[in-house]
Amino acid sequence: MDKIQLSENLYLVGLMGAGKTTIGRSLAKRLNLDFIDSDREIEARTGVSIPTIFEIEGEDGFRKREAQMIADLARVPGRVIATGGGVVLRQENRTNLMASGFVVYLNVPPQTLWERTRHDRNRPLLQVADPLGKLSELHAQRDAYYREIADLIIDSSRINAQAVLQLLIKEVGERWKL
Numbered sequence: 001m002d003k004i005q006l007s008e009n010l011y012l013v014g015l016m017g018a019g020k021t022t023i024g025r026s027l028a029k030r031l032n033l034d035f036i037d038s039d040r041e042i043e044a045r046t047g048v049s050i051p052t053i054f055e056i057e058g059e060d061g062f063r064k065r066e067a068q069m070i071a072d073l074a075r076v077p078g079r080v081i082a083t084g085g086g087v088v089l090r091q092e093n094r095t096n097l098m099a100s101g102f103v104v105y106l107n108v109p110p111q112t113l114w115e116r117t118r119h120d121r122n123r124p125l126l127q128v129a130d131p132l133g134k135l136s137e138l139h140a141q142r143d144a145y146y147r148e149i150a151d152l153i154i155d156s157s158r159i160n161a162q163a164v165l166q167l168l169i170k171e172v173g174e175r176w177k178l
Helices: 020-031 038-046 050-074 091-100 110-117 131-149 161-175
Strands: 009-013 034-037 079-082 101-107 152-155
Touching: 009 020, 009 091, 020 034, 020 079, 020 161, 034 038, 038 050, 038 079, 050 091, 091 101, 091 131, 101 131, 101 161, 110 131, 152 161
Parallel strands: 009 079, 009 101, 034 079, 101 152
Antiparallel strands: none
């Protein structure tokens, strides 16, 4: 299959553990598009892990790097991009995402997110005494922002990744007349 040409990016947003990277990578492969995970791109640019950036620069330092990454990614259309979970915290990111792409919010309840992420030590915001409580707090804080920018909201707790992928392929086909 030849690479298709999209006039904008397809962004996947949602909390950590929502499936943005897994689904995004599969979607890009099926559509023969480039896939980018914005957190992995930040790590590649800095040469250190996200937890290390948080440790040295704090969350604010990381968020500044993330905003620059989103601005850079928004300049080149036609890719599937999985964002970091906190990307919606800055207005400039929300503006860039809405202006440069089709935004899909993978909404998953905190309990399911906790089950998916509880053994993952690479998530600095969850290295607390009550990670489920933290996920509930993050969901409450960010859900309205995700909804504000979303062109499509998928409750991906009730359907598996393959079903989400099929739904997205259908949506992309309809949107871009593929």
